[in-house]
Amino acid sequence: MRNTIILSILLFVAVIGASIYYFADLNGSEKEGLRPLTFLPKETYLVSTFHNDATTDNIFKDFELFEALIGKQDMKQWQLWKAKLLRNASLQPYVNGSDLYLSFHPEGEKIVSLFSIPTSEPIEVESLAAVMAEVGKEFNVTHRDTLGARIFHLHSGNKDSIFHIAYHKQIFFASYSDSLINRVLDNNQPKLDKHAIDYFAENNSRNSPLSVYFLHDEVAKISQHLMRNRPGNNIGLFTSIGGQSAWNLNFKNDALILSGESETMRDRKNYLEVFGRQSKTTQSLFNYFPENTATYMAFAISDPALFQDDLQKMFKERGESEKLSDQLQQLERNSNLSLNKEIRQIFGNEFAVVEQSNQTSLAFVALHDSSQLSQNIDRISTETGDSIFRFDQSNVLYALFGDPLKSFTRPYFMKHENSIVVANSQSLLQDFKRDMRRENLLINTLGFKNFEKIQGNEANVTYFQRTRTSSALIGNLLKPAFRENFRDSDDFGFQDFYSWSLQISGNNGDFLSNIYAIYKSKTALGATPEWSYTFENRPITAPWVFEHSDTSQFILIQEQDHTVHGIHPSGKQLWSAVFHGRVVGEAQQLADRSIVLVTDRNRLYRFDSSGNGLPGFSLGLSAEPSYTPTVAELNGQQLIFIPAGNELLVYDLEGKRMENWSNEKLAGNILFDVKARNSQVFIGTENGHFYQYDANGKLIKQEVINGGHFRNPLAFIAQEDAGSTLIAIDTANNFVTIDFKQPATKRTVGNWHGKSILAFDHMGATPANRLIVLDGKKLSTLQLPDGSPLYDFTFTQAAEDRPQFFANGSLLGIASRENGLIYIFDDKGTVVNGFPIESMPLFYYGKIDYNSATYLLCVRRDRKLYAFKHD
Structure with missing residues (x-):
């Protein structure tokens, strides 16, 4: 699992972004050359440049992931020096208009940083001394002269926080490392390569707030510096490519995104070079990866002929061609198949290697034509049982695709959809089958959904690192000093990054490259609640929001022991009371602010907004309620209609049973x-x-739909004459219209499963405008009354809870119970920004007080109700 250490390398790439901001804010705009880089030691891991203007400063103002990377203690120190030095009135005229540079360098068991700040004009010795004297009023300042420069030492009371500053060749160099300053000043020390500096200059974008420069030769040195053990195969792909990368920052408050170009030495022995003449193309194998994926590397080929040509040249340069050719010829003889015309045609243009959290590996290879595999599988492999096969010849996948599949020498494999899954043991494939049956997939996790929103799926090479499933492994691989920082959640926030990833695409022999770090922002919806309310037991109803008085509203919810809670919009308890039974259907509020609900213990409740029962309530019912009561006014009298299986129970608002309504049982349970x-x-x-x-309970008419079976709600449909026409959909997908004036009509409206969940966006007396269909993983919405499609959406797991409607029916809430996610869709079918989020299928979205902002009220597995403000 040593490959997971790539994450740690990427962490230090990201750190430079944070460092620069807190030392910046100088409002300069003119470009300064990269002259400071010529003084940097050869042992430079990373370099960044930051141009200073008010716009950039505002962009980074609340970029919270920077503090997570830098650490709170270092952040405070850097903010201190920024205020005392760069904002110093005597110094600022010299540094205004200058770009800032930050570089990282190895030193013992640490990585130390260096700030390089050119001045717009030379500073006289006397002026510099005056500046330091002024700083010395708050700090103990000493100095020494060496290597033709004066080094100032600023003491802030801690021997480990002495800040060293040298002014040399019209450049300020500042660091907490005295020895690093000496290496910068010493002309006899090896410096950065001139070609690399020229490349950085060519790719420095003035349109980006931050540019990052990275020398590829440092990959091996960084991994050796951080790790206790030698690097794994993934890092090995990057250790000998040579060259450098220049990236620019794309700002997003919950992700660090670096995009740019990479130049290599074009050494044909290096595997990544075979993608230099490719171009980015769609990758899709990640849809099959198991939920416990810690890392993966995915590869996609845009031009198979070029790929094979470059792959064979690589084998030749390595001196492997003859051996592989002999093995492939043996495969052709044994299978009686042509390598180029038949064997290669079985496989497609994607492959990937997945490392799981238990340190095991799977490989995935796309199929070009699954029927060709079926026809020839017995010629190239032997079945070992349970539809699992093993290649008859060694190194087949290595010969076809190269280094990523080299460790799968003579593996087992099984077909899965339009790919094969490869492993070095049968048990791993059995485990994979179990994960597929349970839909334990990476794509079903919330973090990966957020990751997909930011990173596209087009590239030639993608490396992905998931923090949660690899965190323990990374910690064990790091040297003690780095492991301590990685695990320190008080000072750092490495664990708050969902993932790190790298994408590479061919670009006429060179590469386009991108780095993505997805952060669990504390400001994101679902991250930091305004308040939470703790229950003794698991909540069992969604939260309802009702009026409490003329000036405030309140939240009503029931927990498993049947206690009903009244909660203030601030999260404080107003009242609680134990009811007899579980609330059936929905609670609803009447015009006098009283609330009506029924429970499964045959009880009808009516109580005020303070939880006090009204006279005559609660009262026992003759049958168990099966759904929400309907309160309606008939002939000037308000009545409560309670569906109770195949009975209709009717009461007035004082709790009196209305005897004029028939007590006869109906021909079936009420929908x-x-x-x-x-x-x-x-x-x-x-x-x-x-x-x-x-209105008096007399049956006017009965309509029977022969042969039909119904399992979803009814609704009214809009009519020109404001009539009362019902619509229903049976399990055969017939759209049934009943107006009780003429025979009911049927027409087919879809091809859904008989157990699909259907709902209308208005459940009361208001005509419905939309039909909502949940058919397994697919959401469909249709316009009423004509049934024309509005929009579709496909979930990664089946959504089996009934839809919820918010904001007068324009917003649609869907819960995916299997992966614990909830979605809110607007009336155009767009997922509302911030969703999905993790929650049980018990939630509310909207205002929680008359003048409040929009809130999400949701329940999680920890038996708490959370209130998340959604700006």
């Missing part, structure tokens, strides 16, 4: 809520019986 409109009441049952009653 969800009872409908009331235009002084009439409508009921539908699961076996296709639909009833129309007048």
Whole structure:
């Protein structure tokens, strides 16, 4: 698992962004050459340049991931020196308009930083002394002369925080390392390569707030410096490519993104060079990777002929061609298949290697034509049982695709969709099968969804590192000093990065390259709650928001022991009471602010906003309620209609049973809520019986849909004459329209599974505008009444909870219980910014007080209700 250490290398790439900001803010705009780089020691891991203007300063103002990388203690020190030195009135005229440079260098068991700041004009010795004298009023300042320069030592009270400053050749050099300053000043010390500096100058973008320069030869040195053991195969791909990269920062407050170009030595012995003549192309194998993926390297080929040509040249340069050729000829003889015409045609243009959190590896290879594999699988492999095969010949995958698959010498494999999954043991493939059955996939995790929003899926090479599943392994590989920082969650925030990744694409022999670090921002929705409310037991209803008084609202929710809680919008408890049974369906509020609900212990409740039961309530029911009561006004009297299986129970608001309503059992269980409109009441049952009653409870008409079965709610549909026409959809996807004036009509509206979840965006007396369909992993929305499609969305796992509607029905909430995610869609089908987030399928989205901001109220596995403000 040594490959995971690439993460640590990338961490130090990211650190330079943070360092520069806190030493900047000088408001200069003219370009300064890269002359300071000519003084840097050859042992330079990373360099960055930062041009200073007000716009850039504002961009970085609250870039919280910088502090996570730098550490809080160092941040405070750098802020101190920035304020006392760069903002010094005597010094500022000399550094205004200058770019700043920050470089990182090895020193013992540490990595030390150096700030290089050219001045716009020379500073006289007397002026410099005056500046340091002024600084000396707050710090103990000493100096010494060496190597033709004066080095000032600024003591802030701690021997480990002495800041050393030298002014040499019209450049300030500053560091906490005295020996590093001496190496910079010593002309006899080896310096950075001139060609590399020229490359950096050519690729320095004035349109970017930050540029990063990296020498590829430092990869091996950095890994050796950080790691206790030798690097693994992934790092090996980068250790001998030579050359350098120049990246520019793309700003995003929850991610560090560096994009630029990379130049290599074009050594044909290095595997990555075979992609230099490729161009970026779509990668898709990540859809198959298991949830416990710690790292992966994925490869995609845009031009197979060029790839094979460059691969064979690489083998020839390494002196491996003859041996591999003999093995492939043996494969051709044994299989009676042509390598170029048949064997290579089986496989596609993508492959990948996945390292799992348990330190095991899988490989994935796309198939060009799965039918060709089926036809020829017995010629190139032997079945070992349970649809698992083993290659008959060694090094087949290495010969076809090169270094990433070299460790899979004579592996086992199985077909999975349009790819094969490869492992060095059968048990790993059995484990993979189990993960697929359970849909334990990387793409089903929230972090990966957020990662996909930022990083595209087009490249030739992608390296991905997931912090959670590799954190322990990385810590064990790092040397003690670096491991301590990596695990220190108080001063640093390395664990708050979801992932680090690198993408490379061919570019006429060179490469385009990008680095992505996805950060769990504390300001992101779902990260830092405004408040939380702790329950003794698991909450079992969604939170409802109701009016409490003329000036405030409140939140109502029930937990597993049947306690109902009234919660203030600030998160404080208003009241709590134990109810008899679990709330069935929804609670609803009447015009007098009283709340009506039913429970599965045959109880009807009506209580005020302070939790006090109204006279006559609660009261027992003759049957168990099956869904939400409907409160409707008929002939000037408000009545409560309670569906109870195949019975309809009717009460007035004082709790009196309305005897004029029939007590006869219906021909089937009532579908969800009872409908009331235009002084009439409508009921539908699961076996296709639909009833129309007048205001006095007299049955007006019954409509029977023969052969139909229903399992989803009913709704009213808009009519020109404001009539009361019902719509329902049976399990055969027939759209049934019932107006009780003429025979019901049917028409097919979709091709969904019979167990699909269907809902209308209005569940009461208001006509529905949209039909929502959850068919396994697919969400579809249709316009009513014509059924024309509005938008579709595909989840990574089945969504099996009923949709929720917010903000007068324009916002749609969907919960994916299997992977613990919730989504909010707007009326155009776009996922609202900040979603999905992790939550159980019990949530509310909207205002929680009359004049409040929009909040997400959601429940997580820790038995808490969280309130997240969503700006």
